[in-house]
Amino acid sequence: xxxxxxxxxxxxxxxxxxxxxxxxxxxxxxxxxxxxxxxxxxxxxxxxxxxxxxxxxxxxxxxxxxxxxxxxxxxxxxxxxxxxxxxxxxxxxxxxxxxxxxxxxxxxxxxxx
Amino acid sequence: xxxxxxxxxxxxxxxxxxxxxxxxxxxxxxxxxxxxxxxxxxxxxxxxxxxxxxxxxxxxxxxxxxxxxxxxxxxxxxxxxxxxxxxxxxxxxxxxxxxxxxxxxxxxxxxxx
Numbered sequence: 257x258x259x260x261x262x263x264x265x266x267x268x269x270x271x272x273x274x275x276x277x278x279x280x281x282x283x284x285x286x287x288x289x290x291x292x293x294x295x296x297x298x299x300x301x302x303x304x305x306x307x308x309x310x311x312x313x314x315x316x317x318x319x320x321x322x323x324x325x326x327x328x329x330x331x332x333x334x335x336x337x338x339x340x341x342x343x344x345x346x347x348x349x350x351x352x353x354x355x356x357x358x359x360x361x362x363x364x365x366x367x368x369x
Numbered sequence: 370x371x372x373x374x375x376x377x378x379x380x381x382x383x384x385x386x387x388x389x390x391x392x393x394x395x396x397x398x399x400x401x402x403x404x405x406x407x408x409x410x411x412x413x414x415x416x417x418x419x420x421x422x423x424x425x426x427x428x429x430x431x432x433x434x435x436x437x438x439x440x441x442x443x444x445x446x447x448x449x450x451x452x453x454x455x456x457x458x459x460x461x462x463x464x465x466x467x468x469x470x471x472x473x474x475x476x477x478x479x480x481x482x
Binding site: 273278281345355363364 | 380385387389390391413414431433461462466479
């Protein structure tokens with residue numbers, strides 16, 4: 257009864273929360289969209305445009321990112337960076353992440369009791 | 370504009386995928402629902418009943434868990450354990466998890482490029 261579709265959905269769920277952390281971490285330095293995507297890919301996180309761009313717009317709407325239009329290489333680009341509120345949120349997400357990581361590693365290495 | 374509600378939702382997203390991994394890991398040894406909940410809590414994962422019990426029923430429906438009713442301490446309890454398909458799924462989820470963990474750690478420790 258188990259299908260690849262279920263597994264695909266689970267992997268997606270697993271990625272979703274972590275992608276937010278990755279974006280906030282990377283935007284401690286400002287990037288425009290495409291450069292952000294490349295930087296994350298260089299760290300092994302391949303996120304398609306249809307996922308990444310709506311996500312950064314959402315994070316800006318939520319006040320976690322700031323953005324400004326600027327010309328670079330004769331083209332107008334929108335540069336994004338983490339906001340003060342974004343840094344506070346990132347800190348809390350990393351705390352949660354550390355706790356979850358500890359739990360998973362403990363379950364994984366230990367005997368299931 | 371950023372509110373605790375957004376952060377709460379993000380933390381939930383982050384947990385959701387990892388809770389599946391935790392449940393599958395713990396059910397390498399069979400448990401009934403309440404004992405599973407206690408075992409996860411002992412590893413630092415506090416999952417309320419309204420989340421955990423629907424999740425294990427869903428995982429069983431998907432074929433990742435098997436279950437059987439058995440009497441213990443004069444009460445009928447439903448014992449859950451990971452299935453063969455569950456083990457295969459867990460392996461793939463852990464592979465994904467390792468990749469994501471590596472990316473996050475790299476972003477976290479390295480300079481944002």
